[in-house]
Amino acid sequence: MRKLLLFVFLISAISVAQTDDEKQIKAIYDTALLDAKGYDWLAYLSNQIGGRLSGSLNAERAVQYTKERLDSLGLDKVWLQPVMVPKWVRGISEVAYIETTPGKTTNVPICALGGSTPTPAGGLKAQVVEVKGIEELKKLGREKIEGKIVFYNRPMQANLIQTFEAYGGCVDQRYAGAMEAAKFGAVGTIVRSMNLRLDDNPHAGSMSYGDLPESQRIPAAAISTNGAELLSGMLALNPDIRFYFKQTCRQFKDVRSYNVIGEIKGSEHPDEVMIVGGHLDSWDLGDGAHDDGAGCVQSMEVLRLLKKTGYKPRRTIRVVLFMNEENGLRGGNKYAEEAKKKNEKHIFALESDAGGFTPRGFTFECNDQDFALIESWKPLFEPYLIHLFQKGYSGADIRPLAGNDIVLAGLLPDSQRYFDHHHAANDTFEHVNKRELQLGAATMATLVYLMDKYR
Template identity: 55%
Template structure:
């Protein structure tokens, strides 16, 4: 009996080694295809330079829908289709203007209206400015300290976290909820320090969340250099209130019909089981949306192209989704999840790429620590040669999180190097020239490798 057990264990270990070797060989094929023949970079160039900014509801967003559908049809994927979704149509209008007013001195500073903000009156807004570091300070100041004034939210990025997304999350409430909270106390406007650790004159836009009661005030992001200057002037003039002027002409138009764009490679063994990869096709209007999120959508298309080019026949259906309206509503992700539930689709995994096209580092799993430990035990060594082996418990992504309503799906975020992302995030600097070809193609191959593992083996079990 003991000999039998030892023999069985030996055969099991041999089988495991053979499987690992086959996986290693396939990884090499996937990375070779991406690095030698990769299409992500050239496709991204077209998206950025021929189409450009793609805010939901815009003509460019529709052009991007039509082009990505044709792109995937041209690759010969098994199925390519559009999924209808109604999206908001917000327009920025004329370029914003802003000035710090100290006595008779006027100092121009760069601002950008926050997404979904209302416009100012035609003449703009001028009022005394009150600096705060947190939403909690508003309750302390109350209506007496805030009514008729412009609130300046000036909490900077925390420089200590290694993962810069933590700093972004820590500063983000002032942009999302600051303006509506200030409005409750009678403020007439809100200015928010740009959500970045960089010190420059690029204002960073991004969505602010209004309440449905209609008591909304205009709000804008100010560049970090502008924020520092405003803060210094407030502190150095304690007896003479500093005023702020800004003007913006943004407005909300009627919702528009748009689409998620979906491409598939049909599974040969279990086609009813689905592995989804995706990013968001829309972008802010200030630039080309290269890293946010042109890189993510082009990597998602590339995963299918790489698998097809290497001759790999997936067992499960592999689906690439170009989600619409992540930036100012997330309606595309919600619609996709609703349809998945309505059609009773069986999603095994969903992977989102929405942190830029930088060097891959690994993946975060919105799942139990026990599952992540098993994934690390079984797969980390395969990813290590490609420097994408950081496998952690963590968030996945805005567009795939609604899929949590579908039982059994594991939600995964692609995690590239994060150090540069928030320097250009939501700014005019998010252009094609700031994307590195090799980094982008490596990311697509890393995602394709994880898709391959899930397709071949499912998720490891105890």
């Protein structure tokens, strides 16, 4: 009889705990959808400030704006963490055309890749050699490449449902393409934009020359997918056509910027830190609404939603808006460096950097025991149509914190439209849906709540 009573008591206790969790989670989602702030914050970041390239005036305006918003939430502490960041400036709009015969040209949309050197003042014109990737380039050798512009034309693989896998399968030609082509005597590189659809928007992104001497560096640009298709087709008809492009980009000395940080102090274990964040910088072609204004305002919303619903966290919960993810990762590295110096104990980090689309779940970098605990929470998420819990990559800015038994997580939104906007001029506020954005914020806040309560 005593065993039966004990069993009934345990079942009742579990039911009460589940009911409490369900109530708290419902309060989070209700507040996110009925009393939204993140969408308005994003409207200001996007429409009043705009693109926030590291080292730019807009990036500094974004630092001040988000700090003011965090100050208004009544957090226990808000501060700026200094970090030196690169300052690369695009200059005037790029120009490019395909020349079939002298005087007969067709304009195509391009943009300089972040970190690229400029072309000569009058631009650069040369014959073109098309390759599908760096390995094909190496097979051609110097004889077929020297003095030419290398055109990297490997598209994202359209039959991969996980679009980030498709992106990862071809982004090396953007990042390292110029460095490798220069070794064979190429005079410039043109890279097909990382985009799954055909359109006229060139997509920016970072590139690197590695340890290549400055005198050997060649200009690199992205061409729109429509432009890439046109160039490839014209090359098939006439391999002797020439390509012209002009860009005036320039690299300056590093400048001081900041990570923006706010926290709620833990009531029981204040020395155990949980963070949630996104990156405040963006490319300059659009206004960085999806990448990563959405992740920043969602992360700010997490702390607001927990406070608004009356939840008092056991651990210290921080929002970190990282600077310089796009072309250097200086903010993420600086945060981890300072945390290590101060011997801070980070037990959980969550990043949102995959756009403000409908949330589907999370990816986790953690041990099997923690993953089993996390999977046990799936029934609490399923009423909100969140069902994907899988091991995988978390996020660039939080990865420097890896080790010492920390759980790293990344919000996993539906990604089918993400690369239509990624690093392009159409990454703008009107392409962010308010409801999807706020559902993402609530989903993140729910995971933070459960990690704080049960891990």
